[in-house]
Each structure stands twice: as structure tokens, then as C-alpha cells.
Amino acid sequence: MIFKGLEVSLTGMVAQRVRMDIASSNLANANSLDENGRPYRRKMPVFEAVLVEEGETKLYRVRVKEIKEDPSPFKLKYDPNNPLADEKGYVKLPNVDPLREMVDMLSAMRSYQANLTAFNTHKGTILGAIDILKA
Numbered sequence: 001m002i003f004k005g006l007e008v009s010l011t012g013m014v015a016q017r018v019r020m021d022i023a024s025s026n027l028a029n030a031n032s033l034d035e036n037g038r039p040y041r042r043k044m045p046v047f048e049a050v051l052v053e054e055g056e057t058k059l060y061r062v063r064v065k066e067i068k069e070d071p072s073p074f075k076l077k078y079d080p081n082n083p084l085a086d087e088k089g090y091v092k093l094p095n096v097d098p099l100r101e102m103v104d105m106l107s108a109m110r111s112y113q114a115n116l117t118a119f120n121t122h123k124g125t126i127l128g129a130i131d132i133l134k135a
Helices: 004-028 098-134
Strands: 043-054 057-069 075-078 090-093
Touching: 004 043, 004 057, 004 098
Parallel strands: none
Antiparallel strands: 043 057, 075 090
């Protein structure tokens, strides 16, 4: 029971790490095409709160429910000489906005840091209680 606060913060850190990994992957593939010439589609994590009941203790933990693709349209670039251009001369490019990904990554880093602060505060409280019991 005493370590439940640590577990809650830990699940938050794991979720934010996944969010940072996905943003990094999106940035790395901002100009990528697959082997068939189709553009990369941006990925997004979907989180959910999971209620865990252990006896009388009820805690919500966060987890990644799924990683889904962003349905927003691809960017279009007019380049009629490109072999991947459609009949109108447009080439489809990935729907990744690097600025949006950087903002998402910074937000994930801040959330990770907040969870880490909560983790360390709880850990300090536990260690303080142990010191009191030693005396």
C-alpha cells in the first residue's frame, strides 16, 4: 500500500516515454515514403485511465490503449516531373508537422518531469517515515 503512489507516477512516466518515442518517430519520418511510394502517416498515442482495486485501495493508472494513425490529409506538393506525381501533378507528402511534433515532445517531457517530481516526493516521504521508525 505504501508504494502505490510510486506505481502511479511510474505508469505516468512510461506513458510519456511512449509519447516521446512516437513524436521522435514522426519527426524522423517527416519526409519518408514506404516501398510503394506512399507517404508516412503520423502516429498518435491514445491513453486511458485504468482503475485498479486492491482491497479497499482504488488507484487510477495510465496506460497506452493504442497507437493509431492520424487521419488528417497528406500534404500536397506540385511537382509534375516527379515520378510519384498524380495525374494533376501533385505529390503526396507525409502529414507530419515538425513544429507540432516538437511541441508535443516538449509537453511530454514536462509531463514526464512532473511525474518524476511526484515520484521523488513520495519516495522522500517514505524514506523520512523509515528514518522516524529507526529512531
